[in-house]
Amino acid sequence: MTQAFIVSNNPFLDAKGMKKKQPASERLLTVDEVAEYLNVDRFTVYRLLARKKLPGFKVGNQWRFNHQMIEAWLMKNAKNARK
16 A cells, blocks of 8 residues: 655645644634633623734634734733733
8 A cells, every 4th residue: 555645835734735733823813712811701802902902913804813922912011010
């Protein structure tokens, strides 16, 4: 039995054509995932977005968040809270 390997130039697929797992720092998060990560209600996330206090962007009609940007926002706001 011979194994066939798919060769692809797609950076999101491995040599077998399977989707590569992205590191957590590169992955996009949903509203629910950000709410869970920050330990707040999802409506708090929407409220912060409406006030332009949380970094995020829309894909279609859904919000997405870069994990690194959320980390940076959290560090910045944690420092401001201690002042």
